[in-house]
Amino acid sequence: MFLKNIKLKNFRNYSEVNFSFNKNKTLFTGKNAQGKTNLLEAVFYLAMLNSNRIKKDIELVKFDKDMAYISASVEKQGVNIDLDIVINPPKNKILKVNGIKKSKHKDFVRVLSVVNFSSSDLMLLRGEPSDRRKWLDLAITQVYPKYTDNLAKFNKIRLQKANYLSNFGINPDMLDVFNSQLAIASSNIVYLRLKFLEEIKSIASEKHKCISEFENLDIKYESAVIKELIPIDKMTELFLDVLNQNKEKEIIRQTCLVGPHRDDICFLINNLDARKYASQGQQRTIVLALKLSELDIISNKTGDNPLLLLDDVLAELDDKRQNFLLKSIKGEIQTIITSVDTFFFDKEFLSDVEIVNIENGEIIK
Template sequence: MYLKTLHLKHFRNYSEQAVEFSAAKTILVGANAQGKSNLLESVELLATLKSHRTSRDGDLIQEGKSLSQIAATVQRQLGPVNLGLVLRQGSRRTATVHGEKLRRQLDFLGHINAVQFSSLDLELVRGGPGVRRQWLDTLLMQLEPVYAYILGQYQQALKQRNALLRQADSDGPSDRQIDAQQLALWDAQLAALGTRVMRRRARGLERLAPIAGAWHQAISGETEVLDTRYQPNVPVEQDDASHIQAAFLDKIRQRAIAEQHQHTTLVGPHRDNIDFTINGTPARQYGSQGQQRTLVLALKLAELNLIDEVIADPPLLLLDDVLAELDLSRQNQLLDAIQDRFQTLITTTHLGSFDAQWLQSSQILKVTAGQIVSE
C-alpha cells in the first residue's frame, strides 16, 4: 500500500496542510515541537483509530476550533481508497470511505495499515502490563479488524460486571449481598468474551514471536536469544474454547471473596501480561538500555513482516525520531531492513543520520510551526 496524499485541517498545530508523497521514503526534518510527530500521529489514527499519545480527541483539535479533519488517499492493490476522519470536541467522530459515512467506525479499520515506532515504545519493556496489552491489541486490530469489536464487547461486559460489584455497598451497608443470579450472568458473559480475546492474543503472539526472535538474533550478532511469551491471567493448557471458559469460571469462583471485597473484577484478559526474556533473563531487569532498544526494534520489524504476510500488502512504517535513540549499528539494521519495501515516514531534527544514497532516494520535507515545504 502507498499513502499518496494527506490533508490536515485544524489538527494539532496544523491550520490546513496538504502533502503529496512522491517517494517510498519521506524524511520530515525540523526542530522539536514544530509538528513532525503530529503528522505521523494523523496517519496512525487512520490506521488504528488510536493515538499512542492521547486518548482524548479534544487534544487532537487545534486550539480554539470545534473540529479537525484528516483526509487521505491510499493506493491499494485493488485501486485507490479515499479515507476521512472528522474529530469533534465532546462529540462522536465521523469516519468516511470514498465520501460515504460509515455506520460503525470499526469498519474503517483495515483500509490502511501502519507500524509506529517512537521513543515511547521503550515502555514496551520498561512499562507495566497495560502498555504491552495495548501494543498487542493494536497489532491484532490491524491483522484482523473484527478483533476490535470482540475486545470492545469484552470491555463493555467488564464495565457492567464491575458496576455490579461496586453496587454491593454503594447504596447501603458494606455487607449488602450482590444479586447472585445477575452476577452469574455476567460471569458467563465475561468468560465467553474473554476466551475469544485470549485465544486471539495467544495466536497472534505465537506468529509474531519467532519473527521477532530471528530479528533480535540478527541485530545482536547471533549472541542473544529473545523469547516472547503470552502470560494470560487465566492459566490454560490448550487452545480450546470450552477448556478456557471452564478455567476462567473456575478462577472467578476462586477469587469471588477478593472481588467482592475490592469491588472490581480480578480475573480476565484485562490483567494479562507479555513476558520478554533475553538469554533467559527478564528483559525489564536486563539493565542495558541498548539491549532494550534492540528488543523493541526487533518487535517493530516483526510487526512489519507479520502484517505484510497476513495482509499481503506492505504496511507503512512511521519512525518518530527513533534514529537518535539507536546506535549506528542498529540504525543500519533498521534502514537496511526498510529499503524500498515499506513506505516510510521518518521524523528527525537533522539529516546527519542518513547516507547520501538514502537522501537522494527520499522526499525531504521541512516542518516549521505547522507548515510543510519541500527541501
C-alpha cells in the same frame, strides 16, 4: 500500499495542510514542537482510529476549534481509496471510505495499515504492563480488525461489572450473568493475543539473532488463568472456573480481579526476564525486532506492505541497529520518518528520500 496524499484541518497544531507524498521514503525535519509527531499521529489515526498519545479525541482538535478533519488518498493494490474523518467531540466521529459513511470502526480500519515505531516504544520493556498490552492490542488489530470489537465488548462488560461490584446489595445470580459474559469476552481476547504472540515470537527471535548474534529471544504471555494456546471453548471454561473461585474476593475488594486487563507480556533473553535484567541496548534490540516482525506479519497476512512510521527513532539507535533497520526497510515499504536533523542518516540512504521541513504547523517544501 501507498499513502498518496494527506489533508489536515484544525488537527493538533495544523490549521490547514495538504501534502502529497512523492517518494517511498519521506523525512520530515524540524525543530522541537513544530508538528512532526502530530503529522505521524494523523497517519496513525487514519489507520487505527486511535493514537497512543490520546485519552480522548478532543485532544486532537486544534485549541479553540470544534472539529478536526483528516482526509487521505491511498493506493491499495492498484485501486485508489479516499478516506475522510471528521472528529467532532463529544459526538461520534464521521468516517467515510470513498465518500460512503461507515458506522463501524472495523470497516474503516481495514483500509490503511501502519507500523508505528517511536522513541517511546523503546521504553516498552521498562513501562507498565498496560503499555505492553496496548502495544499487543494495537498490533493484533492490524491483522484481525474484529479484535477491536472484542476489546470494546470486554471493556464494556468489565466496567458494568465493576460498577455493580462497587454498589451494595450484590445479588450472586447477577454476578453469575456478568461472569459468564466475561468468560466469553476474555477468552476471545486472550486466544488472539496468544495466537499473535506465537506468530511474532518465531519471526522476532530470528531478527533478534541477526542483531544480537548469540542471544535467544523468547516471549511469554503472563496470565493468572491461561498458560498456553488451547481451544477457545476450553479457555472460556477455565475463565468461568477462576471467576467463580474469585467471587467472594471480588465482592470484598469491589473490583474485577480476573481477566486480560491484568495480564502482561514477558520477554526473555537467554531465559532471563528482559524487563528486569536487560541492558538498554538489549531492550532496544527486542523492540526493533518486534516492530520489524509486525511489518512482516501484516505483509504476509494482508498481502500488502503496511506503512512504516519512524518517529524520532533513528537518533536513538546505534550504528548497528540503525543499519539493520534501514536495510530492512529498503525497497517497497513506504516509510515516513521524523527527525530534528538529517545528521543521523547516511548519504546513501538520503539519496532516495524526500526531505521536507515542518515549521509551526506548516509543511514547507
